[in-house]
Amino acid sequence: MVNRSDIGRIRQVNEDSALTGLINDHMAFAIVADGMGGHQAGDVASQVAVEAFQRVLQQHVEIANWTAEDAKRLMRIAIRQANDEIYHLAKQLTQYHNMGTTIVAALIIDSLVIIGHVGDSRAYRINAEQLEQLTEDHSLVNALVQSGQLTAEEAEHHPRKNVLTRAIGTDDDVDIDVRILEWNKQDLLLLCSDGLSNRVTEENLHQVVVSSLPLSERADQLIELALQAGGDDNITLVLCDMNDSPDRREDT
Template identity: 40%
Template sequence: MMSNAVSNIGMVRDKNEDSFYVSGCDDPYKLYIVADGMGGHNAGEIASSLAVDAAKQFFDKYYVSLQKTDDMIEKFIREAIANSNTRVLNESQLHIDESGMGTTMTLLLIENNKFYIGHIGDSRAYLIRNNTIEQITEDHSLVTQMVKEGKLSIAEAKYHPLKNIITRAIGVDMDINIDVYIRQAVQGDIVILCTDGLSNMVTDAEILEEYTKCDIVTASNNLVECSNARGGYDNITIVAVKC
């Protein structure tokens, strides 16, 4: 198994509000996370960093003793992300200059030869398999909701002025709605976690092309360069894992 992470400030922002985590060889789990501090809110970079750190600490404390069934892992992922939510909320209440901060989170755990993905917000998880790409996660955004309601086409949604408004996030409410997806892993699969600084600037087909013709390090770097060449309007973070 190979993994790689790249995070880039982009061409416009004055700070990087994205955070990520990639498991090392000493970890008792295979855990990968991306988080995007909410634009327009205070201290987005603090929110994303706190959320990632809280999730890792939760895994460090409880994962070894967890019963590794699908149901228990799904419950555990929900609890880990909820713990991150509590951590961000508590911090924002303690410091007035951090009030209202929030973050997305998309988390990948590999266990039992399966991908377990926890998700809230509009960062994404993609699966590349057999020269095809699938967006596993659903964006929790206003325009995605409008597409589902038939008010917008997919093409209209991509360039809609409200596309950056998200409907679910860590740090906004005490009770949060978390999606969990489970997929069987197949040798050669590539899972990509990314923030919307990538997905807003390149197409799914372009992501597929890069990862099918290049190694994951080169592909990720090429996609960052492409996003920046097209304006780099947001921070760009990619975590890629190849089985």
């Protein structure tokens, strides 16, 4: 499991954060957060989110016999903790007013992957046959596409493409999408901020991720593709190969 983050070519601050690791011998985790709120706010929001998420998981380090439903509940608890901490920090300090972040996270238990997300950071399942987007963007343009008011092509160039309908830390409560997936050994997991998914086509994502390069080089190549496409946003990703043994799923 590897993670990468790049400030891009335009932004002055990297407002993205990512973290991967092991809770114990039975569970691995990954999280990507894309902060918003400007200098000294978005970067704080994303960092608070990943730290709060990890802290909740560490409180359950002694548990070994995780069921899918247990992990699903843990995902919701961890993301809600991130929401609470960012929301109250934004209320207390003027410089953090209106800050927030997206979250896309995964808990990995044997052949199960539990995905949780809020916002427009994405999770993909990728194998030799296909690339499958596992998350629905919580964004204005996606809502318009779903209702038939915009085509997917129109949404790509819509001036309000970056407007979110749901985010972490902007309200005292948040609706979290969580799903449980059976995972095959040949499947790879990609979590990313929109700095990658908005700039690199699904065809190119698929081509790089299923290549025979070492996992770290595939991650580097994805960052490079986003930079070559303009790099007008921060670019962050986690790439996980399910063939990795648990003791190799560690922070990179």
